[in-house]
Structures are given as C-alpha cells and as structure tokens.
Amino acid sequence: MKLYADSPGRRTRQLLSDVLVLLWTGFWAYAGRQVHDVVEGLRAPADSITSAGRSVGDALTGAGEQAGRIPLVGEQLRDWLTQAAGSGTTLQQAGTSMAETVDQLALGLGLATVLVPVVPVLVVWLYVRVRFVRNATRSQRFIDAGEDLDLFALRAMATQPMRALARVSDDPAGAWRRQDREVIRRLALLELRHQGLRPPRDR
Numbered sequence: 001m002k003l004y005a006d007s008p009g010r011r012t013r014q015l016l017s018d019v020l021v022l023l024w025t026g027f028w029a030y031a032g033r034q035v036h037d038v039v040e041g042l043r044a045p046a047d048s049i050t051s052a053g054r055s056v057g058d059a060l061t062g063a064g065e066q067a068g069r070i071p072l073v074g075e076q077l078r079d080w081l082t083q084a085a086g087s088g089t090t091l092q093q094a095g096t097s098m099a100e101t102v103d104q105l106a107l108g109l110g111l112a113t114v115l116v117p118v119v120p121v122l123v124v125w126l127y128v129r130v131r132f133v134r135n136a137t138r139s140q141r142f143i144d145a146g147e148d149l150d151l152f153a154l155r156a157m158a159t160q161p162m163r164a165l166a167r168v169s170d171d172p173a174g175a176w177r178r179q180d181r182e183v184i185r186r187l188a189l190l191e192l193r194h195q196g197l198r199p200p201r202d203r
Contacts, residue, residue, distance in 0.1 A: 002136040005196025021125045028114050036110030043102040050095030149188035156191035
C-alpha cells in the first residue's frame, strides 16, 4: 500500500495536510471537552436540590418515627410527617431530573462542538487520501511489475490538460497510434508525475 507520493513536493503537502487535520481534530476535541465541562458545571444547583430533597425527606421521616412514640397523638403526627416527607422525595426527583437534563445537554453540545467542524473536513480529507492511496497503489504495481508504459500514456491523454499534452507532442494521439516510444514515454512520465509517483528507470 502506497500512502505517500514519491515526489517531494506532493509528499510534503500530503504530510502537511495530515498534520493539519490532526491538529484541527485535536483543537475541536479540546473545545468540545471545554464546552461539556462548562455546561456540566450547571449541574451544581440540581445536585443541591437533590441533596436538599433527600435531607428533608430523611429528616421528616425520622421525625415521624420519633413522633410515633408520643402517646395519643403520636400516630397522627407520624402520618402527617410521613406525608410531608413526600415533598422531600418530590424535590429530590426534580433535582435528579434536572441533573439528567444538564448531563444530556452537556453531552449534546460537546459532541456538536466537535462533530460540526470536524466531520466535513475529515470526509474531504479521507476522500482525497483514500483516492490517492488506491490509485497510487495500483499504478505502483504496474511500475514494479515492469509493465509497458502505454497504459499511463493513455491515461495521460484522457486526463491531462491539453496544454500539458501539447508540450509533449503536437499530435500525442497520432504518436501513440504510430507507437512512437519516445512520445509514449513522455506521456507516461507526465501522468506518473501528476500522480506523485517516481518514474521507472529506463529499461
């Protein structure tokens, strides 16, 4: 598998793009973490409400158990305090629900901060890199196998701009049909350099 071009200029651009994508992803991952932590800080009031509700419920429940020992009115006091302890449970549930909402909001905003700017860049970068690796690997196999350069010459005539072809020959297609080996070689080298591959040694 050929990951980088042979030509120094293109290989440098590929390495630079890889580093920039890595830095871009790292920066937004850090930013997303910061956003998550800031929003998560809003959970403190919810935790306080939960703690207060738990304390109220425990206190009233304990008071009801103690009041139940009072003669005559003990049972009525215990029932009343037990019912009042329900308000503490309601408060605790409200705090827990608020905390869960804050957690979900923090996670959602954190992920959005990372994914919105990073995903489009990664998609474009992966498309370009995968296309290069696939094409360069296939082309390198032909070069390594000592295959004829006609294939690359044909590809050059199909993909290279006309001005580039004109610098090789006034009639590249005709030269290819006549099997002009020098023109075919120059066309093939034009395509190989365009792909960032090192031209084969003269055979």
